[in-house]
Amino acid sequence: MASIAPRSSTRNGKTIKVYDARYRDPSGRQRKKTFTKKGDAERFAAAVETDKARGQYVDLSDRTTVAAYARAWAEARPHRASTASRTASLIDVHIAGTALGGRRLADVRPSEVQAWAADRSRALAPSTLRLLVSTLRSIYTSAVLDRLIASSPVVRVQLPRSERARVVPLTVDQVRALAEAMPARTRAMVLTQAGLGLRVGELLALRVSDVDFLRRTARVEFQVAPRSKVRTDPKTPRSRRTVPLPAVVADALAAHLAEFGAGDDGSIFTTATAGTFYTRERYGELFAAAVGRAGLRAGTSSHDLRHHYASVLLAAGESVVAVAERLGHENASLVLSTYGHLMPDSEDRTRRAVDEAWSGTVLGGGRRPGDPGRRG
Structure with missing residues (x-):
């Protein structure tokens, strides 16, 4: 329990009576705080014991930055x-x-x-x-x-408004032009990413054993970490997934392997010199150069190939849930917020929904002429 002990102290050349409130913190360490008034010391001591009992004790002397x-x-x-x-x-x-x-x-x-x-x-x-x-x-x-502070000061922080630009997906012709602008050894990488919707790290980590040409599926098991040539687990547990293998991708991969072969570790996309897969940074450099040669808008990145994939699926009538699974998202909300404006005939559906809801009524709560009505 906290205790109060009076003693004499010299301040500004005068001897005054002060009161030391002594207590032990939750770790058992002896602490002391001095007051000039006995009542203040008693209130502090009582508050410390109450905070300790409630598990709310905060070490106000802690100097951690x-x-x-x-x-x-x-x-x-x-x-x-x-x-x-x-x-x-x-x-x-x-x-x-x-x-x-x-x-x-x-x-x-x-x-x-x-x-x-x-x-x-x-x-x-x-x-x-x-x-x-x-x-x-x-x-x-x-x-x-950790009881180093009583409350957080990071509250009601006003931030600049963030307007996320709407996704404008690449067309099939643009993806084809981009692939043709890439070096021959990386041409199939563009078609594979656009046809499977892979993240760039997932694309670089793809192995021959991940592609089942007979069952026409591709399995995402790993990704390549940034600034490294190390395979790691995918971004999230849902990122580990099986994706349908379209014929355009199967043909591109088969032709690529026939011409360049696979790496010693089974990697599909390998460099000509080291025989191992590309880093994200090197692939990004090759991609950026191809964007310029293909005449695409500045800032186009490999992530735009994922946008292309999602837009193709939505245009074909795939459900939002199915698209989320193909992309390896945790839930469908991100697909809706990113690609909702690309869903086919959304404007027509909106008009039709409102018109159908109002088709049996007129302003003022009445009915259209000829509809069954109330007896007069």
């Missing part, structure tokens, strides 16, 4: 290698590299977080800024659970 705790938080997360790298970069550059990072966790106020977010908005895209603020919010939530 935002940057130090953020790094410790990140190291303890069960992140995949690519996620861990991205998170570490965000923390190093945009938290530790700012004035906020040097502040003591418990000293940061909501207004400081808002000012920090406004400053970061001048250097980051809206989507990246939202990811950064979400990361800081998670860091502070963890600090609350």
Whole structure:
């Protein structure tokens, strides 16, 4: 239990009576806080014991900075290698590299977080800024659970409005032109990604054993991690999937393997010199050069081939759920939010739905002439 002990103290050349509130924190460490009034010391001691009993004790003397705790938080997360790298970069550059990072966790106020977010908005895209603020919010939530602070200052942060541009998928002719603009050894990569809807890492990791030409299916088992030549688990558990193998892809793969062969580890797409699969960065360089030669819009990336795949399926009448499964998404909501405007005849269906709902009524609650009505 906390105790109150009076003693004499010299302040500004005068001897005064002060009161030491002594207590033990939840770890058993002896603590002390001094007050000039006995009533204040008693109230503090009672509050400490109440907080300890409720499991709400916070060590207000802790000097941990935002940057130090953020790094410790990140190291303890069960992140995949690519996620861990991205998170570490965000923390190093945009938290530790700012004035906020040097502040003591418990000293940061909501207004400081808002000012920090406004400053970061001048250097980051809206989507990246939202990811950064979400990361800081998670860091502070963890600090609350660790009882280093009583509450999080990352609340009601106002961020710039983010308008996501509508997807304009590549046409079949554009994909064909892009493939023809690629070096011969990588031409089948474009057709495979466009015909199977693979992420670029999944494409690079594809092996001969993953493709069943007889049953006309392709199995996604791995992806290639960024900036490496290492196969890792796919992005999410749902990313590990079996995809129907169209004839256009089967023919492209068969021709590619006949001309270039497979790597020693079974990799389908290999470099001419090393005999191993491409890195994401090298494939991106080749792709960007082909975009220019094919005359496609600037900024077109390999991810646009996934958009092409989704748009083809939706135009053919595939359900949103089926498209989500083919793409390896966790649920169909992302497909709806990204590709909903591409669903066929959506405008006609909207008009028809409203017209059919109103077809039996007229303004004022009456009925159309000739319809059965009430007796007058």
